[in-house]
Amino acid sequence: MEIKRHEQEKILSHAVEYGNTVYLAGIVAKDLTRGVKGQTEEILGEIDRLLAIAGSNKSRILSATIWLTDIRNRPAMNEAWSAWIDTRNLPARACVEAKLADPGMLVEIALVAAK
Amino acid sequence: MEIKRHEQEKILSHAVEYGNTVYLAGIVAKDLTRGVKGQTEEILGEIDRLLAIAGSNKSRILSATIWLTDIRNRPAMNEAWSAWIDTRNLPARACVEAKLADPGMLVEIALVAAK
Amino acid sequence: MEIKRHEQEKILSHAVEYGNTVYLAGIVAKDLTRGVKGQTEEILGEIDRLLAIAGSNKSRILSATIWLTDIRNRPAMNEAWSAWIDTRNLPARACVEAKLADPGMLVEIALVAAK
Numbered sequence: 064m065e066i067k068r069h070e071q072e073k074i075l076s077h078a079v080e081y082g083n084t085v086y087l088a089g090i091v092a093k094d095l096t097r098g099v100k101g102q103t104e105e106i107l108g109e110i111d112r113l114l115a116i117a118g119s120n121k122s123r124i125l126s127a128t129i130w131l132t133d134i135r136n137r138p139a140m141n142e143a144w145s146a147w148i149d150t151r152n153l154p155a156r157a158c159v160e161a162k163l164a165d166p167g168m169l170v171e172i173a174l175v176a177a178k
Numbered sequence: 179m180e181i182k183r184h185e186q187e188k189i190l191s192h193a194v195e196y197g198n199t200v201y202l203a204g205i206v207a208k209d210l211t212r213g214v215k216g217q218t219e220e221i222l223g224e225i226d227r228l229l230a231i232a233g234s235n236k237s238r239i240l241s242a243t244i245w246l247t248d249i250r251n252r253p254a255m256n257e258a259w260s261a262w263i264d265t266r267n268l269p270a271r272a273c274v275e276a277k278l279a280d281p282g283m284l285v286e287i288a289l290v291a292a293k
Numbered sequence: 294m295e296i297k298r299h300e301q302e303k304i305l306s307h308a309v310e311y312g313n314t315v316y317l318a319g320i321v322a323k324d325l326t327r328g329v330k331g332q333t334e335e336i337l338g339e340i341d342r343l344l345a346i347a348g349s350n351k352s353r354i355l356s357a358t359i360w361l362t363d364i365r366n367r368p369a370m371n372e373a374w375s376a377w378i379d380t381r382n383l384p385a386r387a388c389v390e391a392k393l394a395d396p397g398m399l400v401e402i403a404l405v406a407a408k
Contacts (some may be wrong), residue, residue, distance in 0.1 A: 064313055066407055068383060074375055075386035079355050081407050082313070083197070085181055086356040088389025121303065123181065125194050126201040126290075130389050134277045145189055153183060156190035157204025157288040159245050160233050160277035162364045162390035173387040175356075177181055198294055240309050241316040243403075249392045260304055264366065268298060271305035272319025272403040274360050275392035284391070292296055292311050 069116050078117045085117040085176040089130070095167030099136040103143035103170050110172065119176040121147070124154040127174040142168055171176040184231050193228045200232040200291040204245070210282030213253040216283050218258035225287065234291040236262070239269035242289040249275040255285055299346050308347045313315070315347040315406040318362070324399030329366040332399050333373035340402065349406040354384035357404040364390040370400055 064082035064155075071077075079086045090109050092102035095106060114120050126166075137158060154174065163171050179197035186192075194201045205224050207217035222236075229235050246255060252273060263269075267291065278286050294312035301307075309316045310406075320339050322332035344350050361370060367388060384404065393401050 064407065066355070066382070071381075071383045073380075074371060074383065075376065076383045077385070079385045081207075081355050086385040086405070087355075088385040089389070125181070125196050126203075126288075128387070132388075134279060139278055141189060148189065150188075151186075152181070153186045153189065153191045154192045155192070155201040155203040155288070157243070157245075157286065158279060159204070159286065164364060164367055164388060168325075171387065171389065173358075173385070175201070176179065195393060240296070241310050241318075241403075241405075249394060252394055263304065265303075266301075267296070268301045268304065268306045270307070270309045270316040270318040270403070272358070272360075272401065273394060274401065276320070290316070292294065 069113065080114045080117050080178065083178045085114065085119045085178060087113055087174050089171045089173040090161060091168045091171045094159065099139045099169040100143045103140045106170060106172050107143060107147045110174065114176055118178045122149040122152040123177040125175045125177055126155040129156065129158040130161040130163060130171045131158065132162055132169050137168060160164060184228065193232045194292065195232050198293045199292060200229065200234045201216045202228055202289050205252040206278060206283045206286045210280065213264045214254045214284040215258045217253045221287050222262045222287060225289065229291055233293045237267040238263040238292040241270040241286060242290055244271065244273040245276040245278060245285050245286045246273065247275070247277055251284060266291060296323065299343070308343045309349050310408065313345065313408045315349045315408060317404050320402045321393060321398045321401045323354055325395065329399040330370045330373045333370045334402060337373060337377045340404065344406055348408045350381040352379040353407040355405045355407055356385040357402060359386065359388040359392060360391040360401045361398050362392055366399060389405050390406040
Protein backbone atom coordinates (compact mmCIF):
# COMPACT_ATOMS: atom_id res chain seq x y z
CA MET A 64 0.00 0.00 0.00
CA GLU A 65 1.12 3.50 -0.77
CA ILE A 66 2.40 5.93 1.89
CA LYS A 67 1.84 9.67 1.35
CA ARG A 68 3.55 12.10 3.70
CA HIS A 69 2.30 15.67 4.11
CA GLU A 70 4.12 18.75 5.38
CA GLN A 71 7.39 17.09 6.25
CA GLU A 72 9.64 19.33 8.29
CA LYS A 73 13.05 18.28 9.59
CA ILE A 74 11.99 15.66 12.14
CA LEU A 75 8.38 14.69 11.37
CA SER A 76 5.46 14.76 8.94
CA HIS A 77 2.28 16.47 10.07
CA ALA A 78 0.08 13.88 8.36
CA VAL A 79 0.82 10.43 6.91
CA GLU A 80 -1.60 8.47 4.72
CA TYR A 81 -1.24 4.71 4.49
CA GLY A 82 -3.85 3.02 2.36
CA ASN A 83 -7.15 4.22 3.83
CA THR A 84 -5.76 5.26 7.22
CA VAL A 85 -4.36 8.68 8.20
CA TYR A 86 -1.95 9.33 11.09
CA LEU A 87 -1.60 12.89 12.39
CA ALA A 88 1.39 14.08 14.42
CA GLY A 89 0.85 15.50 17.90
CA ILE A 90 -0.55 18.94 17.10
CA VAL A 91 0.05 21.93 19.38
CA ALA A 92 -1.03 25.57 19.21
CA LYS A 93 1.22 28.27 17.78
CA ASP A 94 -0.39 31.08 19.78
CA LEU A 95 0.70 30.22 23.31
CA THR A 96 -0.80 33.39 24.79
CA ARG A 97 -4.22 31.72 24.71
CA GLY A 98 -5.66 29.56 27.49
CA VAL A 99 -6.36 25.85 27.16
CA LYS A 100 -9.73 26.35 25.44
CA GLY A 101 -8.24 28.76 22.90
CA GLN A 102 -5.24 26.54 22.25
CA THR A 103 -7.56 23.54 21.77
CA GLU A 104 -9.63 25.53 19.27
CA GLU A 105 -6.50 26.40 17.31
CA ILE A 106 -5.38 22.74 17.36
CA LEU A 107 -8.78 21.46 16.20
CA GLY A 108 -8.76 23.96 13.32
CA GLU A 109 -5.32 22.71 12.33
CA ILE A 110 -6.59 19.11 12.55
CA ASP A 111 -9.45 20.04 10.18
CA ARG A 112 -6.89 21.45 7.76
CA LEU A 113 -4.56 18.42 7.94
CA LEU A 114 -7.38 15.88 7.65
CA ALA A 115 -8.64 17.67 4.53
CA ILE A 116 -5.16 17.51 2.98
CA ALA A 117 -5.08 13.77 3.69
CA GLY A 118 -8.55 13.14 2.24
CA SER A 119 -10.35 12.74 5.56
CA ASN A 120 -12.43 14.86 7.94
CA LYS A 121 -13.48 14.99 11.60
CA SER A 122 -16.43 12.62 11.08
CA ARG A 123 -13.88 9.91 10.14
CA ILE A 124 -11.62 10.08 13.23
CA LEU A 125 -11.00 6.62 14.71
CA SER A 126 -8.92 7.34 17.79
CA ALA A 127 -7.45 10.42 19.47
CA THR A 128 -4.85 10.89 22.22
CA ILE A 129 -4.94 14.15 24.16
CA TRP A 130 -2.20 15.34 26.49
CA LEU A 131 -2.83 18.18 28.93
CA THR A 132 -0.03 19.78 30.96
CA ASP A 133 -2.54 20.05 33.80
CA ILE A 134 -5.30 17.43 33.87
CA ARG A 135 -7.50 19.93 35.73
CA ASN A 136 -7.80 21.72 32.37
CA ARG A 137 -9.82 18.81 31.01
CA PRO A 138 -13.20 20.60 31.29
CA ALA A 139 -11.89 23.66 29.40
CA MET A 140 -10.37 21.45 26.70
CA ASN A 141 -13.62 19.47 26.51
CA GLU A 142 -15.61 22.67 25.91
CA ALA A 143 -13.69 23.22 22.68
CA TRP A 144 -13.74 19.50 21.84
CA SER A 145 -17.52 19.18 22.37
CA ALA A 146 -18.26 22.25 20.24
CA TRP A 147 -16.11 20.88 17.42
CA ILE A 148 -16.52 17.11 17.30
CA ASP A 149 -19.14 15.39 15.12
CA THR A 150 -21.39 14.05 17.90
CA ARG A 151 -22.80 11.30 15.67
CA ASN A 152 -19.30 10.06 14.84
CA LEU A 153 -17.24 10.13 18.01
CA PRO A 154 -13.74 8.65 18.09
CA ALA A 155 -12.22 6.47 20.75
CA ARG A 156 -10.23 8.84 22.97
CA ALA A 157 -7.70 8.86 25.79
CA CYS A 158 -6.77 12.02 27.72
CA VAL A 159 -3.88 12.08 30.21
CA GLU A 160 -1.50 14.61 31.77
CA ALA A 161 2.00 15.21 30.37
CA LYS A 162 4.46 18.05 30.11
CA LEU A 163 4.92 19.17 26.50
CA ALA A 164 7.82 20.49 24.40
CA ASP A 165 7.32 24.14 25.44
CA PRO A 166 6.11 25.23 28.90
CA GLY A 167 3.52 27.50 27.21
CA MET A 168 1.87 24.59 25.41
CA LEU A 169 -1.16 23.48 27.42
CA VAL A 170 -2.58 20.77 25.15
CA GLU A 171 -1.43 18.43 22.37
CA ILE A 172 -3.63 16.13 20.25
CA ALA A 173 -2.59 13.22 18.02
CA LEU A 174 -5.02 11.03 16.11
CA VAL A 175 -5.72 8.27 13.64
CA ALA A 176 -8.48 8.74 11.05
CA ALA A 177 -10.09 6.87 8.20
CA LYS A 178 -10.10 8.27 4.67
CA MET B 179 -14.12 0.75 4.50
CA GLU B 180 -16.94 0.93 6.96
CA ILE B 181 -16.64 2.57 10.40
CA LYS B 182 -18.77 1.21 13.27
CA ARG B 183 -18.87 3.15 16.52
CA HIS B 184 -19.95 1.50 19.78
CA GLU B 185 -21.26 3.08 22.98
CA GLN B 186 -20.94 6.70 21.95
CA GLU B 187 -21.39 9.07 24.86
CA LYS B 188 -21.09 12.84 24.56
CA ILE B 189 -17.37 13.15 23.80
CA LEU B 190 -16.13 9.72 22.72
CA SER B 191 -16.94 6.20 21.55
CA HIS B 192 -15.77 3.32 23.71
CA ALA B 193 -14.93 1.16 20.68
CA VAL B 194 -14.53 1.96 16.99
CA GLU B 195 -14.29 -0.67 14.24
CA TYR B 196 -12.65 0.24 10.96
CA GLY B 197 -12.41 -2.58 8.49
CA ASN B 198 -10.68 -5.37 10.40
CA THR B 199 -9.16 -3.14 13.08
CA VAL B 200 -10.69 -2.11 16.42
CA TYR B 201 -9.71 0.96 18.46
CA LEU B 202 -10.69 1.11 22.14
CA ALA B 203 -10.86 4.34 24.12
CA GLY B 204 -8.72 4.75 27.23
CA ILE B 205 -10.61 2.59 29.73
CA VAL B 206 -10.63 3.40 33.45
CA ALA B 207 -12.25 1.69 36.45
CA LYS B 208 -15.58 2.85 37.83
CA ASP B 209 -14.92 1.51 41.35
CA LEU B 210 -12.16 3.84 42.50
CA THR B 211 -12.11 2.39 46.01
CA ARG B 212 -10.04 -0.52 44.70
CA GLY B 213 -6.24 -0.55 44.48
CA VAL B 214 -4.30 -0.68 41.22
CA LYS B 215 -4.63 -4.46 40.83
CA GLY B 216 -8.40 -4.34 41.40
CA GLN B 217 -8.85 -1.37 39.07
CA THR B 218 -6.81 -3.16 36.40
CA GLU B 219 -8.98 -6.28 36.78
CA GLU B 220 -12.11 -4.17 36.30
CA ILE B 221 -10.60 -2.46 33.23
CA LEU B 222 -9.56 -5.79 31.66
CA GLY B 223 -13.07 -7.14 32.17
CA GLU B 224 -14.45 -4.06 30.46
CA ILE B 225 -11.95 -4.56 27.61
CA ASP B 226 -13.19 -8.16 27.20
CA ARG B 227 -16.74 -6.83 26.95
CA LEU B 228 -15.90 -4.07 24.44
CA LEU B 229 -13.74 -6.34 22.26
CA ALA B 230 -16.61 -8.86 22.09
CA ILE B 231 -19.00 -6.11 20.98
CA ALA B 232 -16.55 -5.16 18.24
CA GLY B 233 -16.04 -8.74 17.06
CA SER B 234 -12.61 -9.24 18.60
CA ASN B 235 -11.12 -10.75 21.77
CA LYS B 236 -7.99 -10.55 23.90
CA SER B 237 -6.06 -13.03 21.75
CA ARG B 238 -6.28 -10.51 18.89
CA ILE B 239 -4.85 -7.41 20.62
CA LEU B 240 -2.14 -5.76 18.52
CA SER B 241 -0.93 -2.92 20.71
CA ALA B 242 -1.78 -1.54 24.17
CA THR B 243 -0.88 1.69 25.94
CA ILE B 244 -1.05 1.69 29.74
CA TRP B 245 -0.91 4.79 31.91
CA LEU B 246 -0.27 4.53 35.65
CA THR B 247 -0.58 7.51 37.99
CA ASP B 248 2.40 6.08 39.86
CA ILE B 249 4.84 4.01 37.80
CA ARG B 250 5.78 2.15 41.00
CA ASN B 251 2.38 0.44 40.68
CA ARG B 252 3.60 -1.38 37.57
CA PRO B 253 4.15 -4.74 39.35
CA ALA B 254 0.61 -4.68 40.84
CA MET B 255 -0.88 -3.77 37.44
CA ASN B 256 1.22 -6.51 35.82
CA GLU B 257 -0.17 -9.11 38.23
CA ALA B 258 -3.66 -8.49 36.86
CA TRP B 259 -2.35 -8.17 33.29
CA SER B 260 -0.38 -11.44 33.45
CA ALA B 261 -3.33 -13.37 34.89
CA TRP B 262 -5.59 -12.08 32.10
CA ILE B 263 -3.55 -11.84 28.90
CA ASP B 264 -3.36 -14.70 26.38
CA THR B 265 0.30 -15.61 26.86
CA ARG B 266 0.53 -17.19 23.40
CA ASN B 267 -0.74 -13.99 21.78
CA LEU B 268 0.88 -11.05 23.49
CA PRO B 269 0.40 -7.52 22.16
CA ALA B 270 3.04 -4.85 21.73
CA ARG B 271 2.76 -2.67 24.85
CA ALA B 272 3.97 0.60 26.32
CA CYS B 273 3.47 1.55 29.99
CA VAL B 274 4.26 5.04 31.28
CA GLU B 275 3.27 7.33 34.15
CA ALA B 276 0.59 10.00 33.77
CA LYS B 277 -2.01 11.71 35.90
CA LEU B 278 -5.54 10.74 34.85
CA ALA B 279 -8.92 12.50 34.69
CA ASP B 280 -9.83 11.74 38.33
CA PRO B 281 -7.28 11.58 41.18
CA GLY B 282 -8.79 8.24 42.25
CA MET B 283 -8.07 6.60 38.90
CA LEU B 284 -4.81 4.64 39.18
CA VAL B 285 -4.61 3.05 35.73
CA GLU B 286 -5.96 3.61 32.20
CA ILE B 287 -5.58 1.27 29.22
CA ALA B 288 -6.17 2.00 25.52
CA LEU B 289 -5.58 -0.52 22.74
CA VAL B 290 -5.79 -1.50 19.09
CA ALA B 291 -6.99 -5.00 18.19
CA ALA B 292 -7.63 -7.11 15.12
CA LYS B 293 -11.06 -8.56 14.37
CA MET C 294 -5.79 -10.97 8.16
CA GLU C 295 -2.92 -12.82 9.75
CA ILE C 296 -1.23 -11.69 12.99
CA LYS C 297 2.47 -12.48 13.50
CA ARG C 298 4.00 -11.84 16.89
CA HIS C 299 7.75 -11.48 17.35
CA GLU C 300 9.87 -11.90 20.46
CA GLN C 301 7.08 -12.58 22.90
CA GLU C 302 8.25 -12.45 26.50
CA LYS C 303 5.94 -12.92 29.47
CA ILE C 304 3.82 -9.78 29.19
CA LEU C 305 4.29 -8.39 25.67
CA SER C 306 5.54 -8.93 22.13
CA HIS C 307 8.27 -6.61 20.86
CA ALA C 308 6.74 -6.46 17.37
CA VAL C 309 3.35 -7.45 16.00
CA GLU C 310 2.51 -7.69 12.29
CA TYR C 311 -1.09 -7.40 11.19
CA GLY C 312 -1.61 -7.53 7.47
CA ASN C 313 0.66 -4.80 6.13
CA THR C 314 0.99 -2.87 9.40
CA VAL C 315 3.60 -3.37 12.14
CA TYR C 316 3.20 -2.32 15.79
CA LEU C 317 6.31 -2.04 17.96
CA ALA C 318 6.23 -2.10 21.76
CA GLY C 319 7.60 0.84 23.71
CA ILE C 320 11.35 0.30 23.34
CA VAL C 321 13.80 1.37 26.06
CA ALA C 322 17.59 1.15 26.34
CA LYS C 323 19.32 -1.68 28.18
CA ASP C 324 22.45 0.34 28.96
CA LEU C 325 21.10 2.87 31.44
CA THR C 326 24.54 4.33 32.15
CA ARG C 327 24.28 6.34 28.90
CA GLY C 328 22.70 9.78 28.61
CA VAL C 329 19.54 10.52 26.66
CA LYS C 330 21.31 10.75 23.29
CA GLY C 331 23.10 7.44 23.85
CA GLN C 332 19.94 5.72 25.07
CA THR C 333 18.05 7.04 22.04
CA GLU C 334 20.76 5.69 19.73
CA GLU C 335 20.48 2.26 21.35
CA ILE C 336 16.68 2.34 21.03
CA LEU C 337 16.80 3.37 17.36
CA GLY C 338 19.22 0.52 16.64
CA GLU C 339 16.80 -1.87 18.32
CA ILE C 340 13.94 -0.40 16.26
CA ASP C 341 15.96 -1.06 13.08
CA ARG C 342 16.39 -4.67 14.18
CA LEU C 343 12.72 -5.20 15.09
CA LEU C 344 11.42 -3.53 11.91
CA ALA C 345 13.67 -5.79 9.82
CA ILE C 346 12.29 -8.87 11.60
CA ALA C 347 8.76 -7.66 10.81
CA GLY C 348 9.52 -6.96 7.15
CA SER C 349 9.69 -3.18 7.45
CA ASN C 350 12.35 -0.47 7.85
CA LYS C 351 12.71 3.10 9.07
CA SER C 352 11.65 4.61 5.74
CA ARG C 353 8.21 3.00 6.30
CA ILE C 354 7.39 4.37 9.78
CA LEU C 355 3.91 5.89 9.90
CA SER C 356 3.68 7.25 13.44
CA ALA C 357 5.93 7.37 16.52
CA THR C 358 5.29 8.22 20.17
CA ILE C 359 8.27 9.33 22.23
CA TRP C 360 8.27 9.64 26.02
CA LEU C 361 11.04 11.51 27.81
CA THR C 362 11.41 11.48 31.60
CA ASP C 363 12.48 15.12 31.31
CA ILE C 364 11.08 17.05 28.36
CA ARG C 365 14.15 19.32 28.51
CA ASN C 366 16.05 16.35 27.04
CA ARG C 367 14.14 16.76 23.77
CA PRO C 368 17.06 18.45 21.92
CA ALA C 369 19.48 15.66 22.91
CA MET C 370 16.96 12.99 21.87
CA ASN C 371 16.35 14.86 18.61
CA GLU C 372 20.08 14.83 17.81
CA ALA C 373 20.00 11.04 17.71
CA TRP C 374 16.60 11.01 15.98
CA SER C 375 17.69 13.46 13.25
CA ALA C 376 20.89 11.55 12.54
CA TRP C 377 18.93 8.29 12.19
CA ILE C 378 15.60 9.08 10.57
CA ASP C 379 15.05 8.92 6.77
CA THR C 380 14.55 12.65 6.14
CA ARG C 381 12.61 12.00 2.93
CA ASN C 382 10.18 9.70 4.76
CA LEU C 383 9.36 11.27 8.08
CA PRO C 384 6.68 9.76 10.34
CA ALA C 385 3.98 11.61 12.24
CA ARG C 386 5.35 12.00 15.76
CA ALA C 387 4.33 13.05 19.26
CA CYS C 388 6.84 13.62 22.08
CA VAL C 389 5.73 14.19 25.68
CA GLU C 390 7.12 13.82 29.19
CA ALA C 391 6.44 10.73 31.32
CA LYS C 392 8.16 8.75 34.02
CA LEU C 393 9.16 5.28 32.77
CA ALA C 394 9.38 1.79 34.28
CA ASP C 395 12.91 2.28 35.67
CA PRO C 396 14.24 5.60 37.01
CA GLY C 397 17.36 5.15 34.85
CA MET C 398 15.37 4.99 31.62
CA LEU C 399 15.39 8.45 30.02
CA VAL C 400 13.49 7.76 26.80
CA GLU C 401 11.00 5.25 25.38
CA ILE C 402 9.78 5.03 21.77
CA ALA C 403 6.77 3.13 20.38
CA LEU C 404 5.72 3.18 16.73
CA VAL C 405 3.51 1.95 13.92
CA ALA C 406 5.08 1.14 10.54
CA ALA C 407 4.05 -0.09 7.12
CA LYS C 408 5.51 -3.26 5.66
